[in-house]
Amino acid sequence: MPMTTTAAQRFQALLSRGARMGPRAMPRSGPTIYKFGAGNPDPGSFPYQELVQAMADVMELDGAHALSYGSAHGYDGLRDLVVEKYRLLEGLQTSRDNILIANGSNQAIALVVGAFVDEGDPVICEAPTYMASIQTLRRHGADLIGIEVDGEGMRTDLVAERLGELKRSGRQCKLIYTIAQFQNPAGPTLSERRRRELVELAREHNVMILEDDAYGELRYEGQAPPSIFSLDPDGLVCRTGTLSKILGPGVRIGWVVAPPALVPYLSAFNFGGGVAPLTSRVCTFYLRAHLQPHVAELVDIYRAKRDAMLDELERGLADTDASWSRPEGGFFIWLKLPSRTDLQRLSQLAAAAGVGYNPGPIFMANGGGEEYIRLAYSFEAPAEIREGTRLLCRAIKGARTTA
Amino acid sequence: MPMTTTAAQRFQALLSRGARMGPRAMPRSGPTIYKFGAGNPDPGSFPYQELVQAMADVMELDGAHALSYGSAHGYDGLRDLVVEKYRLLEGLQTSRDNILIANGSNQAIALVVGAFVDEGDPVICEAPTYMASIQTLRRHGADLIGIEVDGEGMRTDLVAERLGELKRSGRQCKLIYTIAQFQNPAGPTLSERRRRELVELAREHNVMILEDDAYGELRYEGQAPPSIFSLDPDGLVCRTGTLSKILGPGVRIGWVVAPPALVPYLSAFNFGGGVAPLTSRVCTFYLRAHLQPHVAELVDIYRAKRDAMLDELERGLADTDASWSRPEGGFFIWLKLPSRTDLQRLSQLAAAAGVGYNPGPIFMANGGGEEYIRLAYSFEAPAEIREGTRLLCRAIKGARTTA
Numbered sequence: 001m002p003m004t005t006t007a008a009q010r011f012q013a014l015l016s017r018g019a020r021m022g023p024r025a026m027p028r029s030g031p032t033i034y035k036f037g038a039g040n041p042d043p044g045s046f047p048y049q050e051l052v053q054a055m056a057d058v059m060e061l062d063g064a065h066a067l068s069y070g071s072a073h074g075y076d077g078l079r080d081l082v083v084e085k086y087r088l089l090e091g092l093q094t095s096r097d098n099i100l101i102a103n104g105s106n107q108a109i110a111l112v113v114g115a116f117v118d119e120g121d122p123v124i125c126e127a128p129t130y131m132a133s134i135q136t137l138r139r140h141g142a143d144l145i146g147i148e149v150d151g152e153g154m155r156t157d158l159v160a161e162r163l164g165e166l167k168r169s170g171r172q173c174k175l176i177y178t179i180a181q182f183q184n185p186a187g188p189t190l191s192e193r194r195r196r197e198l199v200e201l202a203r204e205h206n207v208m209i210l211e212d213d214a215y216g217e218l219r220y221e222g223q224a225p226p227s228i229f230s231l232d233p234d235g236l237v238c239r240t241g242t243l244s245k246i247l248g249p250g251v252r253i254g255w256v257v258a259p260p261a262l263v264p265y266l267s268a269f270n271f272g273g274g275v276a277p278l279t280s281r282v283c284t285f286y287l288r289a290h291l292q293p294h295v296a297e298l299v300d301i302y303r304a305k306r307d308a309m310l311d312e313l314e315r316g317l318a319d320t321d322a323s324w325s326r327p328e329g330g331f332f333i334w335l336k337l338p339s340r341t342d343l344q345r346l347s348q349l350a351a352a353a354g355v356g357y358n359p360g361p362i363f364m365a366n367g368g369g370e371e372y373i374r375l376a377y378s379f380e381a382p383a384e385i386r387e388g389t390r391l392l393c394r395a396i397k398g399a400r401t402t403a
Numbered sequence: 404m405p406m407t408t409t410a411a412q413r414f415q416a417l418l419s420r421g422a423r424m425g426p427r428a429m430p431r432s433g434p435t436i437y438k439f440g441a442g443n444p445d446p447g448s449f450p451y452q453e454l455v456q457a458m459a460d461v462m463e464l465d466g467a468h469a470l471s472y473g474s475a476h477g478y479d480g481l482r483d484l485v486v487e488k489y490r491l492l493e494g495l496q497t498s499r500d501n502i503l504i505a506n507g508s509n510q511a512i513a514l515v516v517g518a519f520v521d522e523g524d525p526v527i528c529e530a531p532t533y534m535a536s537i538q539t540l541r542r543h544g545a546d547l548i549g550i551e552v553d554g555e556g557m558r559t560d561l562v563a564e565r566l567g568e569l570k571r572s573g574r575q576c577k578l579i580y581t582i583a584q585f586q587n588p589a590g591p592t593l594s595e596r597r598r599r600e601l602v603e604l605a606r607e608h609n610v611m612i613l614e615d616d617a618y619g620e621l622r623y624e625g626q627a628p629p630s631i632f633s634l635d636p637d638g639l640v641c642r643t644g645t646l647s648k649i650l651g652p653g654v655r656i657g658w659v660v661a662p663p664a665l666v667p668y669l670s671a672f673n674f675g676g677g678v679a680p681l682t683s684r685v686c687t688f689y690l691r692a693h694l695q696p697h698v699a700e701l702v703d704i705y706r707a708k709r710d711a712m713l714d715e716l717e718r719g720l721a722d723t724d725a726s727w728s729r730p731e732g733g734f735f736i737w738l739k740l741p742s743r744t745d746l747q748r749l750s751q752l753a754a755a756a757g758v759g760y761n762p763g764p765i766f767m768a769n770g771g772g773e774e775y776i777r778l779a780y781s782f783e784a785p786a787e788i789r790e791g792t793r794l795l796c797r798a799i800k801g802a803r804t805t806a
Contacts (some may be wrong), residue, residue, distance in 0.1 A: 010637055011519075011665050014577055014611055016543075019518040023667030024475060043467035045562030051470075055458040064446035067454075067651030102657075103506055106675020115422040115445060116414075132675050139671065140419075174417055208417055234413055244445035248470030252506075262414050266543065274511025277653035278682055290479050 017119065018139045025135065025362075033354030034388025039184075039245075040332045044299055046248050047286065049293065054285040058278070066281045070274025074101020074255070078280045081287055082241070082255055089217060092230050097260035100267055101275045101339035105214045105242035105254035106132050109177075110254060112210050112238045113140045116174045122166055124207075125177040126154045128334070128363030128372070130184045133177060133212065134135065137365075142175075144365035153190030154178055156197040163205045176202060176209045180218045180228055185334045185363050185374040187325025192225035199228060202236045204403045210241040214254075215330035217246050217295050219315040220303035222328040235259035238266075243283055245331070246295055251279045279336070302378060308385045309333060309377040316393025320400075331378035337371050338400060346399035353391040420522065420540045428538065428765075436757030437791025440732045442587070442648075443782040448704055449651050450689065450697065457688040461681070469684045473677025475670045477504020477658070481683045484607035484690055485644070485658055490622060491695065495633050500663035503670055504678045508617045508645035508657035509535050512580075515613050515641045515659060516543045517672035519577045525569055527610075528580040529557045531766030531775070533587045536580060536615065540768075544581055545578075556593030557581055559600040566608045579605060579612045583631055584619045588737045588766050588777040590728025595628035601762070602631060605639045614642040617657075620649050620698050622732035624707035638662035641669075646686055654682045705734070705781060711788045712736060712780040712783035716800070719796025723803075740774050741803060749802035756794040 001311055006054055058066050073079065079099040086092040102108035117123060119141035125133070127146025145250070147158045159176065166173050175200065180190040189196075202209050211228045229239040242254035253276060256266055306327065313333070320338040328332065337346070343359075350357065360372030376393075377385055461469050476482065482502040489495040505511035520526060522544035528536070530549025540547055550561045562579065569576050581600065583593040593601075605612050614631045632642040645657035656679060659669055688699070709730065716727055716736070722742040728738065740749070746762075753760065763775030778795075780788055 009664065010609060010639055011611060011668075012660065013609065014519050014575075015668065016517065016519050016521045016524075016577075019668045021669070021671070024671040026547065038472070040471060041472060046466065046470045048462040048466045048470075052455070052459045052462050059451040059455050063449065063451045065653070067449045067451075067653035068443060069441070069647075069652045103679075104676040110674035116417050116419050118419045121419075135671075136674050139674075150656045172417075174419075206413060206416065208414060221653060236413055244472075244676065248681075249472045249676055250468070250470035252676060252679055252681070259414065261412065265414075265418065265422050268422070268424070268427040270536075271513035271539050271542075273507040273647065273652055273655060276506075276655055276679075278651075278655070278680075279679075 017141070021139060027046030030351055034384055034391065035356050035379050036375040036377065036392070037356040037358050038386060039243055039376050042301060042379060044381070045298055045372050047290070050286055050290065051282060053284045057285050058281040062281055066278045068277065070277035071282070072270070072274060073219070073263060074099070074275045075277060075280035075284065078253070078284045081284050085291060086257070090224070090227065090230070091229065094257055097263065098257050100256045100258060100263045101256045101280060102256060102270065103275060104244060104249065104252045105212070105240050106136065107270070108240040108242070108254040108256045109133055109210065109212060110136050111266040111269045111351045112240070113137055113142070113175070115262070116208055117142045121174045122171050123175045123177060124159055124162060124173060124297055125365055126179065126183060126186070128185050128360065128369055129177070129365065130179060130212065131362045134365050137177065142182060146365040149183055149186045150187060151188050153180065153183060153188045153194055156194045156201065159198065160201055163201060163207070167205065173205060173207050176207055177212065178209065178228070181213055181224065182327045182330030184215070184330065185332050187327040187332065187334050189225065189328060195225055195228050195231055199231045199237070202232070203234050207236070209237045211237055213239055214242050215245055216241070218299060218302055219329035220306060229257055235262070239263070246298060247283055247287065251283050252276060253279060254284055287344065304382055305377040305380070305385055308382040309375065309389050312386050312389035313393065316390060317396065320397070322396065331376050333375045333377065335373050335375060337373065337396060340401045341371070341396065342401050343370060343398045346395055349395035349398050350392060353395055355388050355392045355395065357392070405521060409629055420485070420544065423543060433754055435759030436493070437787055437794065438759050438782045439778040439780070439791060439795070440759040441762050442779050444648055444651060445704060447784070448701055450693070453693065454685060457685045460688050461684040465684055469681045471680065473680035473683070474800045475673070475677060476666060477502070477678045478680060478683035478687065480573060481550060481656070481687045484687050488694060489660070493627070493630065495630065497660055500666065501660050503659045503661060503666045504683060505657045505659060505673065506678060507647060507652065507655045508643050509539065510673070511643040511645070511657040511659045512536055512613065512615060513539050514669045514672045515643070516540055516545070516578070518665070518668050519611055520545045524577045525574050525579045527562055527565060527576060528768055529582065529586060529589070530768055531588050531763065531772055532580070532768065533582060533615065534765045537768050540580065549768040552586055552589045552591060554591050556586060556597055558585065559597045559604065562601065566604060566610070570608065576608060576610045577611055580615065581612065581631070582615045584616055584627065585730045585733030587733065588735050589616070590730040590735065590737050592731060593630065597629050598628055598634055602634045602640070605635070606637050610639070612640045614640055616642055617645050617652065618648055618733035619644070621701060621702060623709060625731040632660055638665070641665070644748055649701060650686055654686050655679060656682060656686055707785055707790055708780040708783070711785040712778065712792050715789050715792035716796065719793060720799065723800065725799065734779050736780065737780045738776050738778060740776065740799060743804045744799065745773070745802045745804050749798055752798035752801050753795060756798055758791050758795045758798065759804055760795070
């Protein structure tokens with residue numbers, strides 16, 4: 001390709017509104033030894049050989065379908081498995097017609113956003129919230145309104161206020177995006193009282209709710225409140241889920257649970273060829289026999305990791321005014337740094353110690369968050385979690401300004 | 404889910420502009436015996452056991468990466484394999500940085516469309532053209548301008564006229580979408596002369612070209628002209644390709660070949676988690692050893708199928724004024740029905756005989772096409788192709804009006 005730099009930039013003038021936002025922002029991290037940044041599952045937990053066996057079974061029993069175009073709504077066997085999962089783990093009654101398979105949870109979220117959000121539409125989300133969803137919503141033109149999160153989850157009193165303001169100014173909020181279980185990154189689980197309030201608000205203001213539930217199966221203690229989806233009598237809630245945390249992100253399988261009439265509208269934004277006919281079957285064949293024991297095993301693995309990190313934070317930072325979440329499940333701890341922490345200095349010291357983390361501001365739709373960092377305890381083994389957390393605590397203390 | 408029909412429709416008022424187009428239109432077909440409708444590859448050609456072996460190798464050698472999140476641009480091993488494919492089959496020089504992996508060719512096309520097309524933007528395409536791309540373009544808001552196709556492919560003289568008209572009316576055409584090899588559905592391959600004219604027009608009017616090349620490897624005779632991508636000195640061409648036709652659609656692997664500076668803009672529209680880390684590796688491990696012999700085998704298989712259908716059309720319709728394409732590759736024949744064919748009657752007779760096909764109008768962005776049907780010879784075995792084509796010819800003759 002003979003091409004000059006100038007020539008290569010000719011496309012710039014032609015980019016769409018969404019593309020003019022630029023390439024996707026990625027949290028930068030240098031080479032780290034202790035990877036507490038991204039929410040990566042533990043590769044030690046992946047069922048490698050069992051998936052090879054599942055692949056062999058799929059090829060023998062259903063190979064032609066696995067390698068051909070699939071249905072726009074995904075492989076029915078997997079849709080049925082998702083239905084069964086909700087029945088087993090939550091007693092939630094859904095049917096195949098509620099389930100749309102997607103290429104992972106992020107794409108599931110993007111399908112819902114694509115179906116509802118036009119340029120400039122107000123969308124309510126938590127502040128902080130999952131950084132990839134901020135980008136997905138923005139790329140679709142959403143005007144994001146971040147709502148404070150406290151120990152009971154998103155503050156529904158503030159949601160009511162914002163919806164009232166929007167109504168008075170003649171603007172239609174399209175979507176309330178919430179991570180109700182082990183809120184990512186802040187940690188709390190939205191209380192049942194607030195879930196009911198949220199459904200009531202959606203009903204009153206005619207707004208869709210998008211309930212992002214990527215970690216719900218991985219609860220280490222306590223009892224889950226009913227899902228927002230299960231509380232909605234009006235077909236105004238879509239819920240997303242994924243195999244990324246309970247099997248492996250590399251299979252790229254997620255789904256939307258939605259009112260059946262909405263499913264074909266969502267799938268229209270998944271352009272062509274059906275969704276993952278091969279990996280859908282491989283995962284389904286494996287999970288049919290192993291779902292509950294595998295999830296039970298993962299709960300033990302990740303609970304021990306969470307406890308290791310909480311323990312070391314307690315040892316390392318108890319004598320400071322730092323505070324942090326104690327999530328009942330999921331992969332993350334949200335740490336409020338001690339007052340008078342020099343953020344630049346912390347970043348240098350942590351990098352020097354080889355400790356990676358995600359800085360708070362990337363989780364904030366409307367700015368702020370500098371005094372927070374998110375720590376993922378999911379990827380490293382417990383010994384490395386302890387060692388890395390000790391080093392991080394030392395870096396945090398070393399970054400305190402004397403002023 | 405207690406939900407009334409009325410309640411289930413509450414979401415309707417909230418849908419985005421793209422969603423208000425409604426669910427994806429699918430070509431309807433009843434149960435058919437002879438499946439000449441969709442462009443489905445021959446399941447007899449899928450390397451089932453070899454893919455199980457590839458899966459085992461992937462799990463052993465690279466399992467942790469295969470089951471984890473992937474890079475936003477796709478698995479580098481597959482990007483390199485695509486580079487090598489172009490070098491081997493076309494002598495085309497690209498690099499890994501030109502390649503963005505996608506979930507199939509349709510998604511690859513959608514990424515390019517998403518990066519360039521805003522509501523109301525003019526987009527030039529062929530008339531007829533691939534129906535799924537019409538829908539993808541429309542869903543993104545494109546104002547489609549269909550250009551006539553003759554034996555040499557898209558008429559570049561008409562493209563020049565339309566671009567001139569748009570310029571005079573102050574409108575910026577964003578994209579020229581073309582299927583340059585074995586145009587789907589009409590059949591011709593765009594001549595080198597016209598390819599050069601198209602590149603010149605893109606340069607003059609500052610328009611991107613999207614070269615959709617889903618079938619290029621499956622050439623049964625003749626010599627391919629240089630790809631449009633290879634003729635472009637300005638970074639104004641994106642080309643899409645796929646493993647759907649040379650391995651199997653169920654793996655959902657396609658790609659964009661693009662100017663390196665554009666790749667991050669395109670990947671931003673692929674929401675999250677990287678692209679198919681598992682299937683990318685399984686396909687790569689298989690194709691590294693088998694690409695050329697497997698493609699050679701497919702060329703023989705599909706050439707024989709094409710010839711069987713052409714032969715039966717000749718036998719069955721030579722005494723009518725019907726005409727049809729004789730494509731040098733790909734999966735399809737575009738048949739102009741005899742004059743005075745009663746389309747309704749043909750549809751009934753073909754359905755009664757169990758013969759499926761795609762009606763012409765679904766390939767037309769601006770209407771028309773009633774006198775055409777598209778026949779796919781890819782899926783059925785040669786004996787069934789002969790039998791089904793004989794039955795179709797009989798149906799066509801039976802649908803002639805006496806007037």
